[in-house]
Amino acid sequence: MSEYQKRIFAALLGVLYLLAGAATIIAVAIPEIGIFEVLGISGDPAGGFILIVIGGTLFYGYLELSKGIHEGVAFLHVGIALALVFGMIQLLSTGAEFATMALFEDEAITLGMLREEIVPVLYLALIALAGFIAWGKEFSAGLLRG
Amino acid sequence: MKKAITVALAGNPNVGKTTLFNTLTGSRQHVGNWPGVTVEKKEGIREYSGRTIEVTDLPGTYSLTAYSADEVVARNFIIEDRPDVVVQVVDASNLERNLYLTMQLAELGRPVIIALNMVDVAEGRGDTIDEKRLAELLAMPVIRTVGTSGEGLLDLLDAVVAIAAKGEKHTHTIGYGDDAEALISDLVGILDDDPDLAPRYPLRWLAVRLIEGDADIRRVVSGSSVGDAVSARLADIDFDEYEATLADKRYEAIGAILPQACTICVRKMTGSDMIDRVVTNKYLGIPIFLALMWGAFQLTFAVAEPFMAGIEYIFGWLGEGVAASVGPEWLASLLGDGVIGGVGGVLVFVPNIFILFLILSILEGSGYLARGAFIMDRLMYAIGLPGKSFIPMLMGFGCNVPAIMSTRTIEDERDRLITILVNPFISCGARLPVYILFAGVFFGRDAGNVIFGMYILGILVAILSAKLFRSTVLPGESSPFIMEMPPYRIPTLKNALLNMWEKGSTYLKKAGGIILIGSLIVWFLASYPAGVGYGSEESFAGMIGKFVEPLVAPLGLDWKIAVALIFGFVAKEIVVSSLGVLYGAEEGSAALSDALLADPALSAAGALAVMVFVLLYMPCVATLAVIKKETGSWRWAGFSVLYGLVVAWSLAFVTFHVAGFFLGGA
Numbered sequence: 001m002s003e004y005q006k007r008i009f010a011a012l013l014g015v016l017y018l019l020a021g022a023a024t025i026i027a028v029a030i031p032e033i034g035i036f037e038v039l040g041i042s043g044d045p046a047g048g049f050i051l052i053v054i055g056g057t058l059f060y061g062y063l064e065l066s067k068g069i070h071e072g073v074a075f076l077h078v079g080i081a082l083a084l085v086f087g088m089i090q091l092l093s094t095g096a097e098f099a100t101m102a103l104f105e106d107e108a109i110t111l112g113m114l115r116e117e118i119v120p121v122l123y124l125a126l127i128a129l130a131g132f133i134a135w136g137k138e139f140s141a142g143l144l145r146g
Numbered sequence: 147m148k149k150a151i152t153v154a155l156a157g158n159p160n161v162g163k164t165t166l167f168n169t170l171t172g173s174r175q176h177v178g179n180w181p182g183v184t185v186e187k188k189e190g191i192r193e194y195s196g197r198t199i200e201v202t203d204l205p206g207t208y209s210l211t212a213y214s215a216d217e218v219v220a221r222n223f224i225i226e227d228r229p230d231v232v233v234q235v236v237d238a239s240n241l242e243r244n245l246y247l248t249m250q251l252a253e254l255g256r257p258v259i260i261a262l263n264m265v266d267v268a269e270g271r272g273d274t275i276d277e278k279r280l281a282e283l284l285a286m287p288v289i290r291t292v293g294t295s296g297e298g299l300l301d302l303l304d305a306v307v308a309i310a311a312k313g314e315k316h317t318h319t320i321g322y323g324d325d326a327e328a329l330i331s332d333l334v335g336i337l338d339d340d341p342d343l344a345p346r347y348p349l350r351w352l353a354v355r356l357i358e359g360d361a362d363i364r365r366v367v368s369g370s371s372v373g374d375a376v377s378a379r380l381a382d383i384d385f386d387e388y389e390a391t392l393a394d395k396r397y398e399a400i401g402a403i404l405p406q407a408c409t410i411c412v413r414k415m416t417g418s419d420m421i422d423r424v425v426t427n428k429y430l431g432i433p434i435f436l437a438l439m440w441g442a443f444q445l446t447f448a449v450a451e452p453f454m455a456g457i458e459y460i461f462g463w464l465g466e467g468v469a470a471s472v473g474p475e476w477l478a479s480l481l482g483d484g485v486i487g488g489v490g491g492v493l494v495f496v497p498n499i500f501i502l503f504l505i506l507s508i509l510e511g512s513g514y515l516a517r518g519a520f521i522m523d524r525l526m527y528a529i530g531l532p533g534k535s536f537i538p539m540l541m542g543f544g545c546n547v548p549a550i551m552s553t554r555t556i557e558d559e560r561d562r563l564i565t566i567l568v569n570p571f572i573s574c575g576a577r578l579p580v581y582i583l584f585a586g587v588f589f590g591r592d593a594g595n596v597i598f599g600m601y602i603l604g605i606l607v608a609i610l611s612a613k614l615f616r617s618t619v620l621p622g623e624s625s626p627f628i629m630e631m632p633p634y635r636i637p638t639l640k641n642a643l644l645n646m647w648e649k650g651s652t653y654l655k656k657a658g659g660i661i662l663i664g665s666l667i668v669w670f671l672a673s674y675p676a677g678v679g680y681g682s683e684e685s686f687a688g689m690i691g692k693f694v695e696p697l698v699a700p701l702g703l704d705w706k707i708a709v710a711l712i713f714g715f716v717a718k719e720i721v722v723s724s725l726g727v728l729y730g731a732e733e734g735s736a737a738l739s740d741a742l743l744a745d746p747a748l749s750a751a752g753a754l755a756v757m758v759f760v761l762l763y764m765p766c767v768a769t770l771a772v773i774k775k776e777t778g779s780w781r782w783a784g785f786s787v788l789y790g791l792v793v794a795w796s797l798a799f800v801t802f803h804v805a806g807f808f809l810g811g812a
Contacts (some may be wrong), residue, residue: 011660046595057434060430074423074424077420093445104458104459139417
């Protein structure tokens, strides 16, 4: 894929993460905004910070690529990696919570509970996953196996 | 008889300098120390072409600033002892970094020969180095050498004899730009007025070092007849900016030389380079570091949940079994309240400890933790702290004892002492159960954030304390540190699991040893004198707790917490086991959690105060012993305890009242 596509991907995903991060922080002060519930956004300063860091990294990549700095692609790759890492953390945390409920607390896992766990850091990671599938090999080729 | 030729062997660390020295001098070596410092001095002799060649192996350095004893020794030898020839051993597979030292050696004016080592490595990966062109561009001989086989050794010795016979000084200089050159020119003019300086130092080099803010050289010049004039000319200089500009110019010169003498040497970015470009970025480096650390603690808390619940279930079952089947009441209490309540209360947190160590092992194995030290170094150096001390700080997340021992790598005694004194503030694994217990009980889904906050608070207190010590009891200038970044690796699960087991098993051993003993002592104190209610105010534990209670009452804590904190001095895990015993939690931490939640004396603000106090209050016995051993004095060990208590009490007090204002309970 061309650098142009990488640039657009970095810009779009970066903006989505930045908006989600800002909304997550805003929701701390104003939790009653209707769209927040639909998007699975609830007030969480630390979670908002994480989303902003991922968004910032991706958007920095877009800015560098726009200036013709080829190395800006590094920010895209690391941004995607961060998005996947934090998506995985969310997935593992949710899995652990449900496992505890099911195994030791005799609580049934309802659809509503599942819906509550669909949060920006998780669904935005799916978009990042598409980027990883497209450019992941190019990124990991230079890493050594320990 | 002809005078011996003196040769100084210089070079970066790990470039094969010692191997070349050994090959050059064979068994005719003498090892001692440089005057006044503990840096090793190696000298050897070689007879060649009817001449005696005396070789001095200088310490391996990346540059010739004055940030470490190694650098000062190396450059002072070249300036003061004036060797006939300086041979710089250069790693051909890392030319750019090695040539930086070449640029600085050239400025010293002595004749320099490059021994181009490790060419086989460079060529093996496709580089082609034209050493003749490199010699032309650097204006110094370049000889290919292979230290291990002795290849190129005779050529090198021929060059040494020839250059020494000519006795020419190296005169090539780097242009540092109009602004810096004007300043250098002014300074050279001023320095030239002192008749004693010119014979001892190359004046241009002296001027360059002055505008780079070299404290060592400023001391030399301030004692000369032109000291005041030089100080006046340097009055409005931003030394850091000039140092950065001059370093850039040297790298620019290297950048201009390399493509002309070497193909491929300037390589395209590797995966490691790409990651470094982002994670060490000026704006994103620290936020990414914090985000990853937050992720680590989030995982530590969340993923351990089902495992903790499983262990609680087992201890609950054991507790019920003991209560139902064990004979005398005191024995049932000893096993139920003392052993199961105490040790079980701590073992519940084993999954958290293991998961945290697994994550830290993965981060360490991937090469990221080294970048963490690099990122924090910039911040620490900016506030005048030793950058090297961040590595012991990182190690302190596991255990403060090995972390304090690792400070032996810090050369400067004051830097080392500061690093030792602040290390107990770095939250070790033993404190984690306390946070998990209290954060889990009082902060629910925000527990991960609270625990992360405790770790950040520990780092902040350590940094601020270091700043305080630096500006009061241990004044001085911190030295920047140079570290080689390991390449990023995809860590193997086997290595990560082994590393996790190595660190985590210490915790398990403690549970069977010191924690068990501590729990039994607390059980005894909570059960006697005979006839009193278990864990009541009339028990020995109650008496001790009540005696200390006035000290912790302003922090929102009662006598039971006070007793747990006293026993936590032995080992921090005992805080939780003591609480388990005192709250009679024979069903693991679930029952202890319920008991804590039901205790009217405890609030969310009080829970925060407990966590802050446990984080900061004093090193455990093992850490205290290692502080005494490493500082060689009980004075500093005592200081560490007193300072920790004052800081812990003050911050816990502030936390309790500020949190109480927002959460209620103060």
